[in-house]
Amino acid sequence: MNMTPVTGDVRQRILNTGQVIIGGKGFSAVGLNEILKAAEVPKGSFYHYFSSKEAFGEALLEDYFSDYLAQTEERLTQPGASHAERLLSYWAHWRDTQHHCDPSGKCLAVKLAAEVSDLSERMRRVLQHGTERIIARLAQSIEAAAADGSLPQSVNIHGSALELATTLYQLWLGASLRAKITRDRVPLDAALKATYALLNLDPNLSLTQERTQS
Amino acid sequence: MNMTPVTGDVRQRILNTGQVIIGGKGFSAVGLNEILKAAEVPKGSFYHYFSSKEAFGEALLEDYFSDYLAQTEERLTQPGASHAERLLSYWAHWRDTQHHCDPSGKCLAVKLAAEVSDLSERMRRVLQHGTERIIARLAQSIEAAAADGSLPQSVNIHGSALELATTLYQLWLGASLRAKITRDRVPLDAALKATYALLNLDPNLSLTQERTQS
DNA sequence: CGCCTGATTAGACCAGTCGTCTATAAGGGG
């Protein structure tokens, strides 16, 4: 009766391998054949699950953001830490996952935004919605951090939490983009430092190194 | 005897039309045919001027950064303004040129960085060198602005001018990337505001609107 | 004028693109 688990098996495998390959080479540069061969899925099946390459791209982005948001939610609610600490843990994790070249850890938003937003209106909208939700989630934590006192009150002078979250997210987007160019972590370290500055935090507040809760 | 102007005529035309088209659609998504037809250059000629599409991409980026740096140099040395004003004029100009969809005003660094840096090591290096030069030029102006007193002295607390320039450039890179997603100027306005904050400047210091020198 | 040399172009080439289409296989329900 519930048919999605059955179809979802193959469909999800296409999405997963597609995410790795497209996350590495981009959208236009990758052909369906390459993905399908890697996923060991015949071509005929592809068009059973997706009506076109563009529709597949949409599903890919939706799937990606869905996972990413769940993962972020978990990180921003980990127990035994203040909201500010959780936020810093989020960005420290971003830095640690983006600087080395883990193929499956690539951020699709960074990789595909520029290429895809001029190519497909539908994919652009998925990107827009996804990034908006991430920023909104960050803003929520920023507000909570201001409320629980783990952020200096002077932060709110700069504007609303949503604005601050927007700025910080874009800062990290740009840092990740430049890290792709330089292939080192310098851009991300600069972003982390700027994050401390924009949040009016003491730069030596530790947590620059990611750590599990003790 | 000087043959480059003759060959350069066709070569440059390929580069110019290529910049517009690739700046709009990306690198992999555009075929040589499209560029050459638009430039009214026969296909066979292409490989007389460029040894491959990748080599063309390199030349394209070099040409772009060369123009961009010259334009930036001019803006950062315009007479009758303090160094801080010139810097703010630079970013205000960035905002004004990126938010609307002028096809030839597209920033190739934003458009191509993610796509190309994993695709071609040679193109990646051109991007790296180009962005490094821009950042270095910005750092030079930041230092000058600190020296002539048009920036608050408190700015230097955050670190060296090069670090600050790196952060600001990446901030704008990310803002432009997100502006491609949202198709409005909100991300760029946020970046301008954050720029004021990172430079410890009064947000109401005018110059948020671009203006010609009076 | 005739020839030669190098710059320029025309178009063939094949691998690869997305997407379509027919044919087969699997899995229940009646």
Add this chain to the structure above:
DNA sequence: CCCCTTATAGACGACTGGTCTAATCAGGCG
């Protein structure tokens, strides 16, 4: 047992991709 929907399988079409060889052209010199 048949039927019907869902899913798999991959050949095929029309087309475009980047690349390269072979022909053309321009023009200076003998």
